[in-house]
Amino acid sequence: MSSRTIRALALATAAVLASTALAACGSDEEKASTSAGAGAEAETLRLGYFPNITHAPALVGVNKKYFEEALGTGTKLDPKTFNAGPAAIEALFSGAIDATYIGPNPAINGWSQSKGTALKIIAGSTSGGAGLVVKEGINSAADLKGKKIATPQLGNTQDVALRAWLKENGLNADQQGGGDVSIQPQDNATALQAFAQGAIDGAWVPEPNLSRLQLESKGKLLVDEKTLWPNQEFVTTHLIVSQEFLKKYPGTVKKLLQGHVKSVKYIETNNAEAQKAANDQLAALSGKPLKDEILQAAFKNLKFTHDPIASSLYTSAKNAESVGLLKPVDLKGIYDLTLLNEVLKADGQPEVSDAAA
Known part of the structure; x- marks a missing residue:
């Protein structure tokens, strides 16, 4: 049995056992900037994302080939789509993907279930764009x-x-x-x-x-x-990565973040073109683009940002605890924004924080 399979099984087992023993902690010593071989790169990056406008930075990044350009010829991009967060977390646990755009609660659950060993949040992506619609x-x-x-x-x-x-x-x-x-x-x-x-x-x-x-x-x-x-800001989508992948291939993760930053910047500065790129990617995935009025309404209701809006993540965890979907969990160490802030600084943009308030 390969070491990769053993690690995947260990994570899956941790997910099952976590319901009776959930206590997660992280170590600042695990920061990507101190990882050995900071320039190491993977042959393939398997990136998850959802066919939702809340994942527009991913849709645009894939459609405009920003991720592929950032990764270069040494790493192949293998994008995979999911309907909702729990399925993406299962894929991360099993080793089927290396990183994914995802909502806060599945990321919190994944952190809790793996006792802080499975993932790191490495960037913000989207705020807003969710709510309750009812009949008359x-x-x-x-x-x-x-x-x-x-x-x-x-x-x-x-x-x-x-x-x-x-x-x-x-x-x-x-x-x-x-x-x-x-x-x-x-x-x-x-x-x-x-x-x-x-x-x-x-x-x-x-x-x-x-x-x-x-x-x-x-x-x-x-x-x-x-x-x-x-x-009126809360994290709807952020970008997470497998801790194992981050430790082995920080160079690849940094290039992923370069593509992510370029995608968010494109949305901010070329909104109409970004809407088209996102819609073209949705059409490629589903076979049917969104109507213009839907597309415009959705983009208007969203804010795309590198800031992970960390305070809302901690509140989301408390909400999940209050409704019985999460045991109390220590989220210290769930963020590693080191590489993101390096990329932002190089691009002349302000750094972001993982502060709880």
Whole structure:
């Protein structure tokens, strides 16, 4: 059995055992800048991302070949797509991918399950662009009692956000679809169809599905998630990497971050062209581009940033704990922004912080 397979099995076992013993910690000694062989590069970088506008830096980076250009001829880019975070974390654990764009709660779960050994958050990507869309006649949290609401996947970022919001409003929802509100995790395409057909009463989803539910199915935005956060900013998507990959190939990770920074910068300075690039990539993945009105509405509702907005990650962890989807966990060491700040500094941009507040 190869050492890679042994490590993958060990991580998978850690994920199972974590439900009874969750205590994670990180060491500053693991920072990428102190890793041996800082210029080491991998033959292949397997990068995960989702076919959502909240992952626009990934969509643009793949479409415009910014990642491939940054990696150069020595490393092949192997992009892979996922519907929601838990599946991407499983792929990271098994060794099927090396890095992925992902939401905060799956990253927190992965950190917790592996006792701080599986991953590092290495960059921010996206803020905002999620919320609860409902059918007409639902005007408050109280009106949701007895209703069916979809989320992308049990334990994903939007699922936790919905459960925490319901709890704050005196409503309960269990993990089996029971309680005051029946939460029904399902992939985004299914949720869109189910809402249009009246099979569900609403959905807490990310863009572009947030805009699609409103513009295509005449849904009503009951909760814009950014209004629940300080300064209306919270992490929707960030970039994580396998700790094993980071330690072995910091040179490749730095080049990945160079591509990421270039992609975010392109979105900031060429927004219309970036929208087209993101939509072209969505079309390549799904066979169907978004309508212009959906695309424009989704981009307007999002902020793309290198800043991981770390304070919101810690709050998301507390929310997951409060709804029974996470045991108490120490998140110290979950960030390693060393290489990102090197890239930002070289590009003349301000560095970012992993401070909790």
